[in-house]
Amino acid sequence: MSKLEHAVTAPSVEDIRTWCALCGADDRASDLIASLVAADTMWTEWRRLERTGLRQANKSVVPLWEATRWFRIYSSCLIPGPVQHEGYIRALLTATKNRRGLTDDVEETVAVRVAKQKVVHGDRRFAIVVEESALRYRIGGARVLADQLRHLLEVMSLPSISLGVVPLNADRTRLRPTEMFFMFDEKQVSAEFVSGWLRITAPGEIALYAQAFQLLTSMAVHGDAARSLILASLEALGD
Incomplete structure (x- = not known):
């Protein structure tokens, strides 16, 4: 006791x-x-999820993605999965494999991740908010980031995608940058951390994330203003 x-x-x-x-x-x-x-079941360590490799861990979430009609995604540190370029995906997975000492199934996992992006084409809705800093972090190096930013400019014109960028000079009094999170309809929130990820299903907690996402969306710029920030990041890379 x-x-x-x-x-x-x-x-x-x-x-x-x-x-x-x-x-x-x-x-x-x-x-x-x-x-x-x-x-x-709320908390899952990466080492438990990835014990058979990255490919199986990524395949395990495909049913949830396919069942979801409305995605709300926020990221302060990287471009989120549904709008990632292939080279960017490869760089992220390679770093994860090396850092965690995993089996090398990177190429197979890249194929899974790219195939999973088919959900952006169709009648699903994607509301994505990223911090401007996420446009600047050189994941994979300057060339990979440049390709990613050009890809972002292309996919943000899709009718299923609404992309907002919170400028570095935005007033953050109401809400500071938070952990990266995905909202799947009104059923689940997934939040990612260094050692694992959190699965949230309690309605009251989901409502708090919905409130946070609304605040972050109100701080973000969209359309031409968001495009200008992406182009500025490209220009800073010399592209």
């Missing part, structure tokens, strides 16, 4: 049933067990 009380170990299903029985609260057991299961 001391280990449970001090969060040294997590309770098992049997621990919860036994404790509720001893406390005369058997009616609470089902809810508490459901909360335990939800907590266990």
Whole structure:
């Protein structure tokens, strides 16, 4: 009990049933067990997800992408997956493989990621907001970033995509840059961190991310103004 009380170990299903029985609260057991299961599935370490390689980890989210009709995506650090150029994808995956010591299935995973982008063509909606800094970080080097920025200029004209860029000089009083997150309809939010990713399904928490996304969208520029920031980043690369 001391280990449970001090969060040294997590309770098992049997621990919860036994404790509720001893406390005369058997009616609470089902809810508490459901909360335990939800907590266990919210956080996934990259090493657990990628234990069989990057390709399988990327394939695992394809059903969710195909089932989603409305994507809301925010990134402060890189261009998000649905609008990434092939070279940019390869650079990101190669760095991930090297950093985490994974099996080299980069080329197979690039093919999965590129194929997954078919969802941007059709009746789905993509509202994407990135920080201007994401247009400047030289992932893959200057040439790869230049290709990515040109690709972004092309895909932002698709009817399914709304792209906003939060300028570096925007007033951030209302909300600072946050973690990268994906919203899948009103059903789930995925947020990415250094050691793993968080799957959020509680309606109240999803509502908080929706509020944050609305604020970030209001700070961003769109259309020609966003295009100008992308072109300025290209010019800074000498392209």
